[in-house]
Amino acid sequence: MTQLDVVYRYGVPPTEAAMLAMAKVRDVYGVRKLELREAEKMVRVEYDATRLTEPVIHQLLRRSGLDIVETVPMFRAPAVVPEAAPAV
Numbered sequence: 084m085t086q087l088d089v090v091y092r093y094g095v096p097p098t099e100a101a102m103l104a105m106a107k108v109r110d111v112y113g114v115r116k117l118e119l120r121e122a123e124k125m126v127r128v129e130y131d132a133t134r135l136t137e138p139v140i141h142q143l144l145r146r147s148g149l150d151i152v153e154t155v156p157m158f159r160a161p162a163v164v165p166e167a168a169p170a171v
Contacts, residue, residue, distance in 0.1 A: 087132045088157060092123075092151075093150050098148060101147055101148030113130055126144065137154075
């Protein structure tokens with residue numbers, strides 16, 4: 084089993100019908116956890132990558148009625164600091 088997480092930012096808060104449909108996403112074999120952060124307008128899904136792919140998770144949430152705006156990167160690349168020119 085390969086466990087992965089994906090985080091999405093959504094626009095419009097989910098309706099009651101969308102919340103019920105998202106609860107059913109948890110029943111999909113391979114979805115381990117679904118966490119909704121209303122204050123940040125984000126949803127985090129933990130899933131088994133040997134069973135599902137990120138595009139399938141995205142599609143499941145879109146079909147449930149969630150207004151996904153973007154995929155949030157879990158990690159950011161370190162900033163590259165330019166080296167200072169040597170003093171002459």
